[in-house]
Amino acid sequence: MSADPTPWRFRRLLALYPAQWQAENGDAMLGVMLDAAEAEGRTGPTAREALSTLGHATTQWRSRLQACRRDDALLRSFAALGPAAVVSGAVLAVLGLGFGELAPVLTGTPTVWGPEPLLGLTTTAVLVHVVWLVALGVALAGRARTARRAFAAAAAAPALVAVLSALTGLPQARVGLLGGLTVFGAVAAVAWPDASRRLRVVVGAAVLAGTATGATQILRTAAASQSSGTAWEFTGHGFYSVFGLASLGGLATVATCAALGLGLVTVWNRPGILTTAVVVGGTWIVVTHAGIAAREPGAWMLRPSDLLPFAALLAIPLSLGLLMTAVRLRSRTVRA
Amino acid sequence: MVTEMRDPTVYLLTALSSGPRHGYALITEVADLSDGRVRLRPGTLYGALDRLLSDGHVAVAREEVVDGRLRRYYELTPDGATVLAEQAARLRRLAESTTAALRLRGATA
Secondary structure, X not given: OOOOOOHHHHHHHHOOOOHHHHHHHHHHHHHHHHHHHHHHXXXXXXXXHHHHHHHHHHHHHHHHHHHHHHOOHXXXXXXXXXXXXXXXXXXXXXXXXXXXXXXXXXXXXXXOOOOOOOOOOOOOHHHHHHHHHHHHHXXXXXXXXXXXXXXXXXXXXXXXXXXXXXXXXOOOOOHHHHHHHHHHHHHHHHOOOOOOHHHHHHHHHHHHHHHHHHHHHHHHHHHHHHHHOOOOEXXXXXXXXXXXXXXXXXXXXXXXXXXXXHHHHOOOOOHHHHHHHHHHHHHHHHHHHHOOOXXXXXXXXXXXXXXXXXXXXXXXXXXXXXXHHHHHHHHHHHHO | OXXXXXXXXXXXXXXXXXXXXXXXXXXXXXXXHOOOOOOOOHHHHHHHHHHHHHHOOEEEEEEEEEOXXXXXXXXXXXXXXXXXXXXXXXXXXXXXXXXXXXHHHHHHO
């Protein structure tokens, strides 16, 4: 028995395709499907027909996304994040070195309990700050290739510091600050379009290694606190007391670094993943670390005076990226 | 060196070698040429046509509307004819060497 095919049932399949492909080929393909259905006495598509259409539509989307990836305003603006991340990271490194490491020594008011390692400096984070400033110096000297490697080292340094802290008795670094520097270093290292795949993989692997170490530290400290019955501290520093949201801050930092490292290692050619890691993770770091100066157990507050400097530092590369996107989209529209 | 083409693609080029065909005619022609072994679905057909169009082996000849349905006709380009001839020669060589090997096997058995 023959029946007239129902066009809308076939049109539903065409909805799987990108709009441009639909506009160019949709009617012709619909004609083919209707001819085939009429000849076979069907009113709708078969499962095999639907599967083959889905497969072809997927191919179309993939090739379209690959084309977009090469020529997308987001990708190009992401490249602009490189210099912005360098500036932000350098500012953060200078502030960290000055206020976090040197000032406590100079003023005689250490911020970390216990013996001070590294020739009087307060935490292992000083290594990260120094690496950052060296990278900045190389970049200012105009040695692009060396600078890129130096920024890769700047992204990997927090991971190495985390390992160092875990394996030795040295006071652990400020994780929030290092998280920011990791993000900035990684963005600076990969944002150049010609950064090699090997470099990205090395940076990503280092970040993941640091993340794993950080996560291990959290679990180990948590286990120790449960056995001792006392509230545990994430870094052994009052600023990172787990009272209030401090524990979330530590977890957020680890999660951010994990997303970033995973993005670099696996889907390094997808700037959207990295941008998301920076935006979401950076925001998490800001929100969860800015107001953790808890005066007493169980209390925490989000003070604008704590929030603003961190937010400003993280906002620099992001707002520059958005600005570049807007400018490029505008120029594209004007050309069109 | 001749790049190996998949059977459905070779059948498509073969179907177009006798003149322009529209999409559904290509499906039926390929089924006939392959004795029903290759049954192209619309997604497979358009996947192959996309590749052949972008490689310049096939071109759109014309379009017409029949019973309210758009029919787009495709034709073989000179480049496509050359490629099809190369594929035919490749398959002939393959068949010859296979037949010779089987003959040798029969003689030694």
